[in-house]
Amino acid sequence: xxxxxxxxxGVLAIAVTALxxxxxxxxxxxxxxLSGTYDIATLTPLQRSPKYGDRLGLTDxxxxxIAREEAARMAKTNxxxxxxxxxxxxxxxxxxxxxxxxxxxNTLWIDRGSGAFKIDGKWRTSILTDPNNGRQPxxxxxxxxxxxxxxxxxxxxxxxxxxxxxEGITPGPYDDPELRPLAERxxxxxxxxxxxxxxxxxxxxxxxxxxxxxxxMILNEMVHDARIIRMNAKHEPPDVRLWxxxxxxxxxxxxxxxDTTNFTNQPALGAASRNLHVVERFSRIDEKTLLYRFTVxxxxxxxxxxxxEYIWPATDQRIYEYACHEGNYSFGNILRGARLLEAEALSxxxxxxx
Amino acid sequence: xxxxxxISMLTLAAVTVPIWGQARGFQPPRxxxxxxxxxxxxxxxxxxxxxxxxxxxxxxxxxxxGPHGPLPAVPVxxxxxxxxxxxGMGVVEGxxxxxxxxxxxxxxxxxxxxxxxxxxxxxxxPGVPRATYMPFPLQVVQNQNxxxxxxxxAGAVRDIYFQNPGPxxxxxxxxxxxxxxxxxxxxxDVTGFNDxxxxxxxxxxxxxxxxxIERYTxxxxxxxxxxxxxxxxxxxxxxxxxxxxxxRRMEKDARLMDFxxxxxxxxLLFGEHRRHPLTR
Numbered sequence: 001x002x003x004x005x006x007x008x009x010g011v012l013a014i015a016v017t018a019l020x021x022x023x024x025x026x027x028x029x030x031x032x033x034l035s036g037t038y039d040i041a042t043l044t045p046l047q048r049s050p051k052y053g054d055r056l057g058l059t060d061x062x063x064x065x066i067a068r069e070e071a072a073r074m075a076k077t078n079x080x081x082x083x084x085x086x087x088x089x090x091x092x093x094x095x096x097x098x099x100x101x102x103x104x105x106n107t108l109w110i111d112r113g114s115g116a117f118k119i120d121g122k123w124r125t126s127i128l129t130d131p132n133n134g135r136q137p138x139x140x141x142x143x144x145x146x147x148x149x150x151x152x153x154x155x156x157x158x159x160x161x162x163x164x165x166x167e168g169i170t171p172g173p174y175d176d177p178e179l180r181p182l183a184e185r186x187x188x189x190x191x192x193x194x195x196x197x198x199x200x201x202x203x204x205x206x207x208x209x210x211x212x213x214x215x216x217m218i219l220n221e222m223v224h225d226a227r228i229i230r231m232n233a234k235h236e237p238p239d240v241r242l243w244x245x246x247x248x249x250x251x252x253x254x255x256x257x258x259d260t261t262n263f264t265n266q267p268a269l270g271a272a273s274r275n276l277h278v279v280e281r282f283s284r285i286d287e288k289t290l291l292y293r294f295t296v297x298x299x300x301x302x303x304x305x306x307x308x309e310y311i312w313p314a315t316d317q318r319i320y321e322y323a324c325h326e327g328n329y330s331f332g333n334i335l336r337g338a339r340l341l342e343a344e345a346l347s348x349x350x351x352x353x354x
Numbered sequence: 355x356x357x358x359x360x361i362s363m364l365t366l367a368a369v370t371v372p373i374w375g376q377a378r379g380f381q382p383p384r385x386x387x388x389x390x391x392x393x394x395x396x397x398x399x400x401x402x403x404x405x406x407x408x409x410x411x412x413x414x415x416x417x418x419x420g421p422h423g424p425l426p427a428v429p430v431x432x433x434x435x436x437x438x439x440x441x442g443m444g445v446v447e448g449x450x451x452x453x454x455x456x457x458x459x460x461x462x463x464x465x466x467x468x469x470x471x472x473x474x475x476x477x478x479x480p481g482v483p484r485a486t487y488m489p490f491p492l493q494v495v496q497n498q499n500x501x502x503x504x505x506x507x508a509g510a511v512r513d514i515y516f517q518n519p520g521p522x523x524x525x526x527x528x529x530x531x532x533x534x535x536x537x538x539x540x541x542x543d544v545t546g547f548n549d550x551x552x553x554x555x556x557x558x559x560x561x562x563x564x565x566x567i568e569r570y571t572x573x574x575x576x577x578x579x580x581x582x583x584x585x586x587x588x589x590x591x592x593x594x595x596x597x598x599x600x601x602r603r604m605e606k607d608a609r610l611m612d613f614x615x616x617x618x619x620x621x622l623l624f625g626e627h628r629r630h631p632l633t634r
Contacts, residue, residue, distance in 0.1 A: 027497070027498075028387075028498065035497060035499065035500060171629070174629070175628065176628050176629070177621075177624045177625075177628070185616065186616050187617060208502075208513065210495045210496075210497060210502045211497060212393055212495060212497050215493075215495055217495040217502055219502070219511060219513070223509075224509060224510070225509060226502075226504040226509065228493060228504060228609070242612050243614060318515075319513065320524065321479075321527060321528055323479055323526065323527050325477060325508075326478045326550075331624060332623070332624050335624055335627035335628070338629070339627060339629065
């Protein structure tokens with residue numbers, strides 16, 4: 001509604017802006033003030049569950065059920081452990097994922113929000129809104145091959161043996177530090193938390209915005225990545241490649257539009273390539289809430305652009321230091337562990353574990 | 355504000371000695387709320403990151419005894435002139451850091467074992483005040499209510515709180531910063547440190563009782579006078595102070611570049627665990 005009004009003749013537009021001005025905080029130069037700290041955790045997934053089809057909205061009942069299930073899960077996993085329990089079995093209990101196997105994470109670490117989010121008073125089935133089915137468009141054949149190769153190597157759970165040796169895969173997924181995921185190396189957070197697009201993840205979902213006339217800084221809690229968006233500036237030359245890409249911003253009415261290019265070969269957004277182009281739109285809905293919208297284009301990866309939106313609610317929480325590399329003892333252990341498993345695999349006949 | 359308070363503040367302003375480097379009657383650029391505007395990219399030009407104390411140029415960060423005086427230690431020998439230490443008049447007021455005797459001994463040991471111990475070598479967060487005078491720029495992003503410092507080195511960041519949240523809830527590399535304005539000077543109280551950072555490449559260390567009080571004052575539109583008082587009763591016999599100017603980076607395209615040095619130290623820290631280790 002507000003956006004459509006911007007296209008109407010000047011006098012009316014000024015009247016509308018003045019009205020909006022009474023509702024939201026503004027900077028001394030009259031822009032909506034986006035500054036603040038936000039907790040962007042949400043249980044609404046990026047991509048829509050196929051069971052909803054093209055349906056954008058959740059019913060109140062469905063939204064309540066999602067919140068209820070999460071609350072129940074948290075209550076269950078927050079229960080004190082039995083002090084007399086036996087040790088986990090050698091090699092883990094067989095469960096998968098970050099919280100699985102030998103218990104990499106317990107509930108203390110996990111903070112993915114307590115419910116779905118609402119836009120214009122309506123619950124959403126997914127962050128992704130375009131295409132209509134709330135799913136990323138199909139990948140190009142080449143990108144599909146690359147993604148499948150990645151999953152084959154990195155996506156395989158640790159079963160306590162050097163399967164890559166047995167299967168003759170070279171290089172193996174643990175051969176070198178450079179082959180490990182960026183998050184494991186403390187170079188970027190996982191799941192595009194640093195973005196762009198900045199997406200909610202399993203934990204550490206705080207963002208801080210410091211807005212000035214010439215720059216908008218967005219601090220990402222994970223790996224203390226500060227995105228410094230240069231206002232009304234031109235992109236860097238194409239040979240300048242940056243971990244979070246090169247972001248330039250401008251105001252379109254009351255919306256901050258941020259254009260990001262110049263990514264490295266490994267943007268925070270998994271699967272994307274150095275050709276990634278992201279346009280983000282930040283607007284203030286009310287004193288406590290931002291609306292964050294984004295469009296992703298990468299013709300070498302996806303067969304079409306895709307877009308999404310979700311809200312950034314303000315929070316009183318403070319952002320603690322995320323000193324990832326300084327305490328990254330696991331990284332050396334991951335590599336050392338792989339060397340041990342390889343030695344075992346080479347010293348024992350195939351198939352024997354003990 | 356009561357008239358008495360207003361008068362005493364005026365008096366205070368009148369008797370304040372002009373700050374070193376500041377022209378008489380200098381008025382800093384200001385934000386709309388009247389506070390000095392520190393926005394910009396800044397950098398120290400100083401040998402302080404080599405050694406905050408006054409020092410002459412020396413052959414290397416790590417030395418061994420040669421037949422006629424100190425020579426570069428073997429691990430840094432091949433760096434030649436690039437590995438030599440430029441001299442500096444020091445940034446410590448009064449010349450020397452007042453280490454307690456045992457802390458002085460540790461500092462000397464640190465210096466001997468520099469290549470194994472300096473956290474900068476491992477790309478660890480630099481702490482305060484070292485972040486300020488690393489040989490990298492920093493950027494201040496400041497508005498009416500917020501003062502944020504992003505450092506190019508290791509992507510370190512600091513958010514200066516203007517409301518004191520009370521004692522830091524956990525130790526950290528960059529500490530907890532609480533700011534207040536004293537006239538046109540931003541005073542930042544930094545606490546909540548761990549004991550892992552150094553002040554320079556010369557082994558200067560501290561405990562987790564470190565307390566740094568920083569003062570940022572614009573002396574011209576393009577210079578900040580940076581002062582830091584350093585207290586740590588476990589390590590020093592008394593508080594001591596450093597001061598140095600920060601210079602505005604004047605290039606039209608001045609900005610922070612990426613220096614995620616984590617990727618540059620992976621071979622050093624983890625290379626021995628490669629499946630096929632390289633020559634080391």
